[in-house]
Amino acid sequence: MDTDFEPKIVGFLCNWCSYAGADMAGTSRVRYPANIRIIRVPCSGRVDPLYVLKAFQEGADGVLVAGCHPGDCHYGDGNYHARRRYALMHRFLDFVGIDAGRLRIDWVSAAEGNRFAQVVAELTDEVRRLGPWQGLGNGRASTAQEAAQREVTAALEGRDR
């Protein structure tokens, strides 16, 4: 593994809970990895999957989407929508080759400074373990993998449409 690798992580934090939670971590002097770049959004429901994919396309190694705990959304139900969207997106991104571990959805309240630090630390560790993100469409397989891929492609070409 590349020991010099410092993951770049983009964090979409909702203004009302998670951003305040990050603030709480700061004012409480809780240490957490500096790998996260925070983007403040009005609500986790505002985080279009487009933003997450764009972050990956632009080279983020990991993405965090954090909002109010279910039931606590400032707008009533934004995080319920986000929950459905990202439950699905998680599985789908994995299918197209973006490790499920690179995306984390979590709920952090304004009082949970420690929890925020813990979420960021866990995600950073996981992404560090997964290694640098190759970039969308930049997947290059090893020779053995290429052979495996040729088989899959052949099988697909042989299948009926």
Next chain:
Amino acid sequence: MSGEIEIEIQNGIRVRAQKLLSLGEVGCIIGYERGPRGQMRPMFVYDEAGVERLVWDRTCHHNLVVYVRDKVEAQGGGRAGGAPPPRVAIVARPCDVRALNVLIHEGQLAREQVFVLGIACPGMLDGDKVMAHCRRCKERVPVFYDALLGEPPAIEAEDDDWQDVAEIEALSAGERLAFWAQEFERCIRCYACRQACPGCYCFECLAEQVDPGWIGIAHRVPEKAFFHIMRAFHLAGRCVECHACEQACPMHIPLSLLNRKMAREVQELFGYTAGGDADVPPPLATFRRDEELPL
């Protein structure tokens, strides 16, 4: 055998079309005609003289639902709301009718605005073989119609073993990335998949949006991958698996694999099948407070 069914359906379309136009019940019929090179293509009939050009066989792959909104508007039918009389008739297979349901649910169309010439579908052909997704299809009669053409065929649906999806899932993340890179590499960004899709009706697609420009115009794999992944996501819980996108793709990108994966996850997480009922909201337009979802 197969030919008889096709002729029966074709005659049914002509008889109904003739009647609808002569009675003035509809102003336009969306159907199929045979093109100059023998292939089936969409056709719009506005008067009785055109009726005899209407044809149907099992190679009519286009999903005609893509034309419905435009034709309804051209006939003076407003957007959904109110209850204008049927103004446009459309030849539709069961999967096409589910696409109509998606549009109706999304307020793009009112049920009363279309007269559905529903096909009792024997499955579509690719060459001389029935297409794989048609062999798996359990829905031989549309969920709604105004006239049913042909007899509901007694065909036992093949079990769906999801082998095609499972083969990709069995790869490592890096291999999957490489697999899709190789598939998307061929994309020429013609957007035929989007144009052929009844679910892709946005007036401005994110692919053409310039401010902010989400996708660059470069002919590179990342841009292509971005488009296809986002398109699949926009169709989550909305794709009716008519395979019009894959049929339209000149580069033979296995787009239905993306949509099938999505459809299966939607089914597994939310127990939902797209277009089955216009009154049931698609999974990403609703939620349950008490649900437990794996995140």
